[in-house]
Amino acid sequence: MSTSTTSPGARAAAGTADYLDQRTGIGGAVKEFARKIFPDHWSFLLGEIALYSFVVLLISGTFLTLFFVPSMGEVQYDGPWPAMQGVEMSEAFASTLRLSFEVRGGLLMRQVHHWAALLFMASIVTHMMRVFFTGAFRKPREINWVVGFVLMILGLAAGFSGYSLPDDVLSGNGLRITDGVVKAIPLIGSYMSFFLFGGEFPGTEIIPRLFTVHILLVPALILALIGLHLFLVVLHKHTQYPGPGRTDKNVVGYPLFPVYTAKAGGFFFIVFGVIALMAATMTINPVWNYGPYDPSPVSAGAQPDWYMLFLEGALRLMPGQAEVVIAGYTLSLNVLIPAMVVPGILFVAIATYPFIEAAVSGDKREHHVLDRPRNAPFRTAFGVSFLTAFLVLVLAGSNDIIATLFKMSINDITWAFRILLFVGPAFAFWVTKRICLGLQRKDREIVLHGQETGRIVRFAHGEYVEVHRPLDEYEQWVRVAYDPPRPLEIEPAEDSRGVRRKGYRKDRLKQRLSRTFFEDRVEPVTPAELSAAHSHGEHDTLEPGTSHAPAQVTSEVGGGPVPETGTDERNR
Numbered sequence: 001m002s003t004s005t006t007s008p009g010a011r012a013a014a015g016t017a018d019y020l021d022q023r024t025g026i027g028g029a030v031k032e033f034a035r036k037i038f039p040d041h042w043s044f045l046l047g048e049i050a051l052y053s054f055v056v057l058l059i060s061g062t063f064l065t066l067f068f069v070p071s072m073g074e075v076q077y078d079g080p081w082p083a084m085q086g087v088e089m090s091e092a093f094a095s096t097l098r099l100s101f102e103v104r105g106g107l108l109m110r111q112v113h114h115w116a117a118l119l120f121m122a123s124i125v126t127h128m129m130r131v132f133f134t135g136a137f138r139k140p141r142e143i144n145w146v147v148g149f150v151l152m153i154l155g156l157a158a159g160f161s162g163y164s165l166p167d168d169v170l171s172g173n174g175l176r177i178t179d180g181v182v183k184a185i186p187l188i189g190s191y192m193s194f195f196l197f198g199g200e201f202p203g204t205e206i207i208p209r210l211f212t213v214h215i216l217l218v219p220a221l222i223l224a225l226i227g228l229h230l231f232l233v234v235l236h237k238h239t240q241y242p243g244p245g246r247t248d249k250n251v252v253g254y255p256l257f258p259v260y261t262a263k264a265g266g267f268f269f270i271v272f273g274v275i276a277l278m279a280a281t282m283t284i285n286p287v288w289n290y291g292p293y294d295p296s297p298v299s300a301g302a303q304p305d306w307y308m309l310f311l312e313g314a315l316r317l318m319p320g321q322a323e324v325v326i327a328g329y330t331l332s333l334n335v336l337i338p339a340m341v342v343p344g345i346l347f348v349a350i351a352t353y354p355f356i357e358a359a360v361s362g363d364k365r366e367h368h369v370l371d372r373p374r375n376a377p378f379r380t381a382f383g384v385s386f387l388t389a390f391l392v393l394v395l396a397g398s399n400d401i402i403a404t405l406f407k408m409s410i411n412d413i414t415w416a417f418r419i420l421l422f423v424g425p426a427f428a429f430w431v432t433k434r435i436c437l438g439l440q441r442k443d444r445e446i447v448l449h450g451q452e453t454g455r456i457v458r459f460a461h462g463e464y465v466e467v468h469r470p471l472d473e474y475e476q477w478v479r480v481a482y483d484p485p486r487p488l489e490i491e492p493a494e495d496s497r498g499v500r501r502k503g504y505r506k507d508r509l510k511q512r513l514s515r516t517f518f519e520d521r522v523e524p525v526t527p528a529e530l531s532a533a534h535s536h537g538e539h540d541t542l543e544p545g546t547s548h549a550p551a552q553v554t555s556e557v558g559g560g561p562v563p564e565t566g567t568d569e570r571n572r
Helices: 008-024 027-034 042-065 091-101 106-133 142-163 169-183 189-197 206-236 258-281 306-317 333-361 377-396 400-406 410-449 473-479 504-518 526-531 538-543
Strands: 074-076 088-090 324-326 329-332 451-458 464-469 553-557 562-563
Touching: 008 027, 008 088, 008 258, 027 258, 027 306, 027 553, 042 106, 042 206, 074 091, 088 091, 106 142, 106 258, 106 306, 106 377, 106 400, 142 169, 142 306, 142 333, 169 189, 169 306, 169 333, 169 553, 189 206, 306 333, 306 377, 306 410, 324 333, 329 333, 377 400, 377 504, 377 538, 400 410, 410 473
Parallel strands: none
Antiparallel strands: 074 088, 324 329, 451 464, 553 562
């Protein structure tokens, strides 16, 4: 007879859990959530990287808040950095130097915070790219796409507000640009600038206000939206890649507990470790080399972080002469267009695309199985053209560095980027769409005839054929188990009595847009086509094993008989 004993720690944990369950009912929620099934694919980790890097931001930011002084009051530096001895600077910049050189671990935490911010934005962007190219934004996830978009905008706001806090030359130049953009707004620009900066630029209030935005307002909004984002993921169930047994009515994967809780815990420490390693070995934002902010020096090579570089590039590409005088008032199009119109077009396109595609497709079904990007040629081509425009703007934001590095004319580089901004996305769209359609045609060929093996064999009567390897069940399913969207069909312009139908013009416009999206496509192989393709006349007498191969053939390489055995799995 055996007896089991329970340790005091286990009894205490069980008692605590029972106490909470009786008063909150949390046990049922935990049980339901722990049984939630999640599919397994490496690309789903991109969203987790964003979440974990944000956790690192909160931890490191809490440390930095204890020592940073958000004040623009003037002090004289007397710390250990000799190049700044006796220099007049703001308390914000002086506290940043103190964090870097006098607080134990301060420089490491500063760099952890900065690298985590860069990784946070990079993972958000790549996560949204994965969602976009696979069609994960379709019904019922349109709202969650908008939530993710707002999270990206808040990430930009958090990055810019934090980047500006040290009050060094680099961040001051960024605020100077911001002041110029705000002042370019017609009628109210100068008043808004005066309000933001607490007076004429640079004023005395911008650093304390940015500090409040950076540590309180934006993080609170991000936390709330992350909670909403995760809630919607659980509510709608996770998307999954196509494969045998995977449909819009199920999820194939592993339960949250214990599989994904263990994976998530380990992955968090991996992300944290990589960020810490980068912070310990790669210097970023050495403000002591720039000095405190002074409006007079603006050096070449002054670029913001990568996620704001597209705005810098747009400003650099816009001709400075683009100004219009209306009734004695100057309208600064050279600032308004690159700083507001261009970002506005980019952001509106990102936020509204799911709704536009749903409207022109007329598809009201729920989608839980993802698209292969090649099966949505227009969407994939549009996404690549969008990224091409973004890349051109990012490179244009570094035109001075490119000119210095390659010893080229900065004017020639600027004109090249101006042309590329219009030609590059159109060319990328055309090339990507043709590639997608070509890959779809290749899929049809592979499904119908199998994979090419490069082996040429000969029948007894002299016919030469190439041996094809039949697809297995998974390979075949991925290539045929999808329903390509088709252009909308609308009712005639006039009814049976010859009366023009109300709303025809709107339907006609929607149909034209639908054709733009879905007219160019390649239909997947149907069961009838597959059956017909596997009927090869006299080849049907061959032993099963390989497509287009005889039971005994002569190899042109070896010269001897080559028996073929195996099972043809194409019709599974």
